Amino acid sequence: MPIAKRRACVTCTNAKCKCSPQSDNLCQRCARLGKQCVYLDLPERKKRRRNDDDDEGGSNSRVVALENRVEELVAQLDAIRNGGTRHVPTSSSTDDTSPPSTGALSIPDALRSSGPASQKPELLDAVSEGYHGREPPKTSVLEGLPDIVDRGFLSVSEAENLVSQFKSRFVWMFPFVVLDPSQTVVDLRKKEPLLFLAVVAASIPSAHPIRKLLADEIMQHITSRIVASSERNLGLVRALLVLCAWYRYPAQKGHVQLMLLMNLCTTMVYDLGLNRLKGELTTDQQRALLGTYWVTASLPRGLNRPEAMANSKKIEECCNNMAVSTEYPSDRCIRPFILAQSFVNTIDSSYSELGESGHDETLVRIMVGAKLRQFESLEATLKEELSRLPNPTTSVFTCNMHYVNIAIRDMALDDEYVSYQTRHAFDQSPSAEAFKTSAYRSSLLWHLLRHSKALIQAYMDIPDAQLSQVTVFTLSQICASLVILPRSVSALLKLIVARQGPPHSRTWPVQGEALDEARAIVDEADFLSTTIRLYEKFRTLIVGLTTQEKGLDVAGTLCCHMSVLASWYAPRVQAILGVDLVVKHPLASITPHAGDIVDVINAANASNSGNTSTASVPPVVYHSTERTGSTDVQQGFPGAYTGAEDGNYLFSDELWASVLESFTSFA
Incomplete structure (x- = not known):
């Protein structure tokens, strides 16, 4: 029977020599040298003790405790995920050698403990994903x-x-x-x-x-x-x-x-x-x-x-x-929708980065020219894809195409968009002032006028039975065109007046070739007639609604706003030219009352009373008028015309801006 291996004896240990056992209590070296061979009973190493325990079927008590705790935590997580709130009892060990509990383990502690990771996949996922409660x-x-x-x-x-x-x-x-x-x-x-x-x-x-x-x-x-x-x-x-x-x-x-x-x-x-x-x-x-x-x-x-x-x-x-x-x-249909809207977004992004420098004519020419060239290529692609779509969808896309053209050129309307307070909060640069009266801006305004009118016409070409299928996004484009059209007219008429010379030397009211040019603009826009036809079209969407119900319907509110906007159009034209060129219509028969105008201006002043950085709208000043035949002669300046028959109210640029701003954000 082979002799069990044991530690070296004291003599061999002191001599630092190899100690090979010869019998149970005698090594070969001590037997050869005739020395006394003594073995000490020293404590066994920890590794040896653990191996012995494993051989006997035991397990490390701490490992067992940690694994049990992990199983408990996993069970609790499962209960929470399933919507339950029951407590999962802790599994206990019957091993008398288990050490006392040192307190509840947190999830990270449990994860750091030993044990196969495959037994805790849900727990690992919960921690890695930032689990903060039930799903x-x-x-x-x-x-x-x-x-x-x-x-x-x-x-x-x-x-x-x-x-x-x-x-x-x-x-x-x-x-x-x-x-x-x-x-x-x-x-x-x-x-x-x-x-x-x-x-x-x-x-x-x-x-x-x-x-x-x-x-x-x-x-x-x-x-x-x-x-x-x-x-x-x-x-x-x-x-x-x-x-x-x-x-x-x-x-x-x-x-x-x-x-x-x-x-x-x-x-x-x-x-x-x-x-x-x-x-x-x-x-x-x-x-x-x-x-x-x-x-x-x-x-x-x-x-x-x-x-x-x-x-x-x-x-x-x-x-x-x-x-x-x-x-x-x-x-x-999806790709044309996305391509057109993405292009509009790039226009807005490019123009928003220009800031005040966007009024420089050279820069405007570069930006508008670049966008028009890009759109020309895009439009060819869209038209090819649109040729395979049914008619109602084609009409909506026609609206989109006009809307893109408007977005490219609406920089020309900046002075019409900006409110009185904003315009007077900073001085205009010489380049911006030059652009406002340039022939190039006049060309952009003409395009805006025509595309706005064409967009509205494209919507009116849709059969009445299909109007309810049109989305709210097309209605928002209609509303924008309904505002841009009179703004373009206003801006063009102001350019005609500005070309007559300084304010003190201008002929008032506008006469001759300038009046003929102004009449051509008003006739081309045909704003009131266009608005009337659109109004009748929208009425098909609100048939059967009471007055109160119309005020709670998007199409109903648009009809109401169209009536109000139409009523202000003729006074605006007359305020600029001194001559009434707008053919009256029952829809536009509402004459803005002086008291309403005073309320608008006073409300604007009140809202700005606490803001010293912006100028307030000037109070109403009733200028006297001198009647010459059937024409009112303004004793003031273009854009501040006393247009009522009794000279009872003032219609200025500031008032026009306040009226239009209420319609800008989708009615």
Whole structure:
């Protein structure tokens, strides 16, 4: 039997020699030298003791305790993720040698402990992702509750008809949300109830009795599911996009609710990671991402708000993918939508960087020329793609093309856009003053006049039966054109007056060739007649609404604003020229009252009373007039004309700016 290996004896240890055992208590060296061989019983090494324990089937007590604690933490995390709050008892060890507990371990402590990582994948994921609580719910908090069809407010057949109209007609105006032709109303109501409500709200007539109930139902879903419960899924994004595109009710000043819906849509896209997911997105995901970009880039320009989502490589990739998609015919509309709006965004970005130097004529020529060349190339591509689209969509794209032309040239309207206070807060540079009276600016203004009028005409070319399918984004373009058209006329007429010489030497009122030129401008714009035709077109959208209901409808408020704006147009022209060249119409028969004007000016002064950096609007001064035949002779200056028959009010540049500013941000 071989002799067990043991430590060296005392003699060999002192001599630092090798000690080879010969028998149990005698080594070979001591036996050869005749020395006494003594072995000491020293404590075994820790490693040896652990190996012995392993051989005997034991386990390290601390490792066992840590592993048990990790299992407990994992179980607690599973309970929390599943929505439970029950306490998971700590598993205890029956080993008497286990050391006493030193307190609860934190998750990082548990992760640093030994044990196979494959047993703790959920715990590792939770910590690496910054786990701060339970995940958003996977199901709706309103699931199972009866909807408007179940409660009898809308019949099944009517719901099917509205959804069918959306599938076949509305999608061409906003191709970013498409319903599968095979998807039934029952399936849509069950799986995507908010999208169902949004589709009904878009398709339903304005005078339908359940309109307010429908709006309340939609807001209940938004507040309960999206805001309170933080639900996040693709169906909600699609529903929000539809609500934004066909927003009609309730109309609010500044469109606060519409902006909220747009921001919620953007937030949800980011939360779902559609803008950064690697790999190929589904076609519905790509449409949702592109639709959110288009929505948040289109309307903020009309509302004077910053865009919420910028262009990116992911958006360009999805745009190119949808251009070759054959899943739905409306997919071929997506790329033209995105390309046109992206180009408008580049225009705004380029012009915003110019600042005050943007009024220099040389710089304006360079910028406008460059943008026109870029748009010429883009327009050729868009026209080729638009040739394959149905007529209603083509009319909307025609509006878009005119809107792009307006965006390129609207720098020429700066002095008409800027308020009285802003214009007098700083001195104009010589180059800016030279540009304001240049022939090049006059050319830009003529283009603005014609494109604004053409945009409105393109909208009026849409058949009445298809007007309800037009989105709110096209309505915002109509509103912008309705303001830019009279502003262009005003700016051109002021240029004619300015060419007559210094104020003290001008002929007043305007006569001769200058008057003929002014009459040509007014006739070309034909503002009142254009406004009347547009007014009649909009009235088809609000048939059956009461006066109060019209004030809560987007189209209804636009009709009201058109009437007011038309009533101020003739006084503005007369204030500049001293001659009334505008043919009267019943829509424009409202004569602005002197008291209303005083209220406007006093309100402007009151709002600026605490701001010493800006000049206030001068108080109303009633200039005397001298009647010569049928013409009023102004004893003042162009743009400050006492235009009423009784010389009862002052219409100045400042007042005109205050009137127009109330219509600038989408009515």
